[in-house]
């Protein structure tokens with residue numbers, strides 16, 4: 001699919017926010033990428049245009065049946081002035097896994113990356129440079145066929161928008177308190193939990209809001225069948241350090257295969273720290289906490305990178321982890337991964353893709 005990308009530049013550049021104003025996903029760059037799909041032409045008319053509202057029919061299927069998927073990745077400006085993306089191929093691979101699960105036609109992964117690079121060259125000066133900042137990139141696909149028939153859409157749009165961001169958590173990398181959810185579930189095996197799709201988030205908001213009202217930043221989901229095994233936290237995968245061993249739930253079909261999770265596993269293994277991907281029950285965590293072997297806990301995701309967990313609330317008991325402070329391994333992982341992402345540490349794993357502009 002060797003398409004030429006048409007470019008229409010804006011004549012009306014926006015004022016960029018100062019770093020202190022950056023909130024997650026609040027400001028958007030001057031341009032966006034968009035292409036269309038229909039049965040006859042496949043994906044066609046790729047174009048970069050000024051950032052603007054979409055014009056959609058109110059019957060567009062995405063509004064009614066949620067046929068949509070998304071991705072999230074980041075671009076960084078290195079201290080020596082290069083622009084780099086962190087493992088973007090993995091995001092476009094996963095986009096197609098999500099597409100497949102939602103019956104959305106695949107996009108050409110190489111072409112999507114090429115389109116993203118062109119968009120980045122055009123909006124390069126939107127990448128903030130201060131420590132902890134980056135340009136968050138949101139590719140997504142929506143079903144646009146105007147029809148209330150509850151069936152697979154015939155038409156789609158693939159869009160990329162970009163947003164300069166500071167740290168995900170306003171407080172920086174301080175430990176968060178997490179509520180272990182025992183009423184609601186997020187996903188079950190065979191459902192869409194392993195796809196990055198809007199419905200998973202819609203389904204999580206009630207529990208999220210209830211937890212937030214009691215002072216918890218996120219919820220920790222248990223599996224939907226036994227209500228017993230750890231799944232993930234909000235928009236993050238979750239790790240524990242128990243008696244010197246790093247453990248994280250295995251990819252079981254109901255949790256997301258996070259790029260950050262995968263990177264953390266590679267780092268931990270390269271440091272020869274024992275590491276297991278397996279089922280972890282909430283009872284095991286409770287026991288480990290009781291006997292003092294639950295040493296650290298943290299979430300992993302593109303937005304926050306590493307988010308230490310200082311407290312778990314389960315059945316009205318508060319399990320304080322590492323004295324509510326950030327653990328040594330959590331810090332080391334955060335510093336190493338963000339150091340590699342910002343081009344300050346050696347990219348031993350070949351994770352960075354550089355823009356050649």
Ligand SMILES: *Cc1c(COP(=O)(O)O)cnc(C)c1O
Nearest residue numbers: 235236237256258259260301302
């Ligand atoms: C995006 C996401 C993650 C984290 O994935 P990364 O690729 O590391 O950003 C984890 N869980 C859910 C439900 C997600 O949507």
